[in-house]
Amino acid sequence: MGMFYTDVQIREAIAALESYSPGIWEIMKKMALVAEPDTDEHVAEQSAIVLALARVLPNVSFVKQAPDPLEASNLLLIDLRKAIRAEIDDTKIGS
Structure with a gap:
C-alpha cells in the first residue's frame, strides 16, 4: 500500500485518526x-481533517x-493519500 511505511503502520495511523x-x-x-x-x-470537513491530521x-x-518526526509525518501523509486513492479505486472497480 505505502511507499514509505508498511500496511500495518498505515493501518495504525488510520486507527489513530478514527480513534481521535x-x-x-x-x-x-x-x-x-x-x-x-x-x-x-x-x-x-476540510477543517476537521486538517485538525485531525495535525493532532x-x-x-x-x-x-x-x-x-x-516532521519528515516522518509528511511521509505518512503521502502514504495516507495513496491509501485513500487505493480504496477509492477499489470501490470503483468493484462497482
Missing part, C-alpha cells in the same frame, strides 16, 4: 472525490520515534 475522530477516514475519502470544495459543509500524526508511535 470517528468517521474521519470516510470523510477523507469523500473529500478526495470533491473537485472544488466550495460549500460550508466542505470547508467544515494525531505527530503522536503515532513510529512518527514520534523517527529521527525527524
